[in-house]
Amino acid sequence: MDASIFLIQVLNSIQYGLLLFLVASGLTLIFGIMGVINLAHGSFYMLGAYAAFTLSGLTGSLFWAIALGVVLAVVFGYVLEWVFFSFLYRRDHLQQVLLTYGLILVFEELRSLVVGDDVHGVAVPAALSGSLPLGSTMTYPIYNLFISATCLLVAALLFLLLKGSRLGMMIRAGAANREMAQSLGVDIALIFRIVFALGVALAAFAGMVSAPASSVYPGMGNQVLIICFVVVVIGGIGSVTGALVAALLIGFTDTFGKVFLPDYAGMLTYLLMAVVLLWRPEGLFRPTTG
């Protein structure tokens, strides 16, 4: 494999890993902080992608579609937590699994009713549609670099929020000891709502920003969900750092796996999980918040 092909695969790995990170970070935060397992998390990714398709069709611009989409996602997440998820905190895991499984079905069908079941493409904005030359014969789409760059930026912002802001401090306090934080005056219900909305927005953003590069199709949420579960298991529940490391690990394993072992690439991620389980069943990192 020559240098430019290798570089392309590395870039692809990073892109895939960062996208996974955005979706998985929401999942791990929601679980780590609120103790809720949310099977419908993949649906937010799918809804984000379909929103990008619909909104860019309406506004004519992907940038506005994403901006609008993020706002909608935050509102949607906020309301969803208030109306539905806040009732799940007291329930056991099995009930959470089933209730959120029911939610997946509801979301899928609502999307089917509103937008239909067709596979769609989203146009890459003109400003980002070129390709960068790599070496003498290969090129790399600028838009893919844009995806990685934005994901990296969002990841940095997320870390900054969690580690360096008052809100982040309250979130971590609430995760470490809910009652104590409450008795110290932190409005835990509001914090949870914000964290949930953040998780939804992250997943939706990932779906929106990657829509032009991959197609928008009905099953995309479920696919990403299961991989995100693997990310969280490998990285450790509640650990955002762990999610980043695990997501990149999976990004590389999957991408290079497809190159060297195309028939078995689908299984490599799970084999990786099995190996980690042998060595560290609780995941690679401790919770960010614990």
Place this chain on the structure above:
Amino acid sequence: MRHPRTLVALMALAVLLALPAFAGKFYVELTSKILIMAVFAMSLDLLVGFTGLVSLGHAAFFGVASYVVALVSPASEAGSLWLTLPASVGASALLALVIGAFALRTRGIYFIMVTLAFAQMVYFVFHDTQLGGGSDGIYLYIKPQATIGDWSLINLDDPAQFYYTMLALVVAAYAFLRMLLVSRFGHALKGIRSNEQRMRAAGFNTYAYKLAAFTIAGALAGVAGYFAAVQFGFVNPEILSWHQSGNALLMVILGGMGNLAGAILGAFSFVLLQDFFSSLTKHWQLLLGGFVILAVALLPRGLIHTDEALRAWRERRQRG
């Protein structure tokens, strides 16, 4: 009335026994399918309801047995039930042993996710490789025979005979699980569900018990998977999908966790509901999703405890 539930169960059994006499072929076959699902649900209930292990990947063991029977059956003549059934169930049990060995290193939420992930891996093995015909699946053209010498014990091609075999299977599975659950092993499982640390402190090797339960449950799911393939005649990767695992979990909780009759009731309710909803609209999954949410929210103990839920509700109203 002293034992209303037993009476209801006996009546249900009587109806089931008499079914082929008054119902058409379609309903007999549908009920056979439900009975197979009932065995699948009971096997999962052993894990979820009695051992406290929420597995979201149980369809893997169901599906592997289906694939094995389709793969080992000869193409142009009937396989033997005596050979293909143990092969299928053995494969499921072995897979359960291996997956369980890894998965049971985790607990709680990790366990749920890990079982899902491993099942997805098995799905990809059958979907991406040519082992089982890839996404096209494979056919089981000729149903296995159950013969002793020249005498054919059961003709699985005949819907009524297949149906009665399934009914016997459900009763046998129920009896087997009942016996298992009243044994020392079963009590250990319940102890693990209620407080694993205490069991470990009492000297039980909880990992071994859980692994044994996981393997037994996997094997029983394999029995169901075997007959599902025999009935349908076609196996494709969707039989291993996580939707199948999710549906099984739904059946267990819908009927009532920790209750074998509940698992059977759950299987009936779920399949009938699915059929009913899909006859109403193309978007039946919306109705199913809504129903699932309502059922889990309002009847957390499942349909089998409806009488208790009603009584509790009535008492709450009386107290005002």
